[in-house]
Amino acid sequence: MQNTLDYSTTDLVLFDEVIGKYGWIIYENALDPQFVEDIKQSLQPAYEFRRKIQVNNGIGESTDGTLHHLVEKDLFSLKFLEQKFGDKQIRHFLGGQYILNSLGAVINLRNSQTYVQNIHRDIRTFTGTYRLMFQMMVLLDDFTLENGATYFLSGSHLSDKKPEASSFYEHADRALGKKGSIVLFDSNLWHAAGKNNTDEPRRALTMAFTKPFMKQQMDYPRFLGYDFGAGLSEDLRQVIGYNSRVPADFEEYYQPVEKRMYQRGQE
Incomplete structure (x- = not known):
């Protein structure tokens, strides 16, 4: 079964088949080339900070080479989230509303020793068939064997056992793809960034989406500001987490339904 599709393909039956068997899927031609370049240009100053x-x-x-929590007012992230890339697949996988758990990036350079090269999965507790978290990776450069395309151990999302390193690298597939592609994968899937043996950076965005009741890695609504959230579209308010906040005092708790920090429909 092929697990590389064009982004225009919205067949959720096929999505289920591929994710169920392999645990990951690539959608090509998702981002406009100019948007990819704009994102790449913004990463270096964000990384230096x-x-x-x-x-x-x-x-x-x-x-080294990792950028966490790129949800900032003046960065590309709000524009990216507003375009709802992968929304149908994420909503289908998680069974309804979802929020952003984290949004970061990796700049994979020659001789990098970053932790993302360790064999890992992105959720600490194996959840089996209970779908709590879903991952997205956006390729900002072509992913090749030479520049460290991510290793995915296809089918390993079905097992709680961490694979031995020798077995992992013997059997893992590589996420080879063109820049502008999106990779979606089950958070239970064991994977690892490859080593970049070229002189050019290999860059990607990394995201996690969860059911709304799961705590975010960073409190994005509080970070951006509650007043700022009032001016966002309803879609952005939902995905950033403004509809699933936790009250901090009695004034925030005792509010009419429409003003409550945790809104209805977040199951």
Whole structure:
């Protein structure tokens, strides 16, 4: 069964078959080429800002090339989320409304030793058939064998057992694809970034989406500001998490239904 499709393909039966068997799927031609370039241009200053904090806090070695929490007012993230890439698939996989758990990026460089090259899955507890989290990776450069295309151990989302490294690298597939493609995958799937053996960076956005009741890695509504959220579209308010907040005091708790921090329909 082919697990690389054009982004125009919205067949959810086929999506279920591919995700069920392999645990991952590639949708090509998802992002406009100019938008890809715009995102790439914005990553370096965002990385330099985060890198200073990583180094100052003593975690510079393991976080080389990683950018966490790119949900900022003046970055590309709001424009990206507003376009609802993969919305039908994510909504179908999670069974209804969802929110953004995290949005970051990886700049994979030659000789990088970042933690994303470790064999891992993106959810700490194996959830089996209960679908709690779903992952998205956006290719900002072509993914090749030479520049560290991600390893995916197809079918490993069905097992709780972490594979031995030798078995993983012997049997894992590689996410080879063109820039502008989107990779969707089950959070239970074991995977690892490959090593970049070229002199050019291999960049990607990394995202996790969850059922709304799951705690976000960063409180995006509070980070952006509650007043800022009032001016966003309803779709953005939903995915960023404005409809599934937790009250911090009695004033926030005792509110009419339409003003409650945790809105109806978030199951």
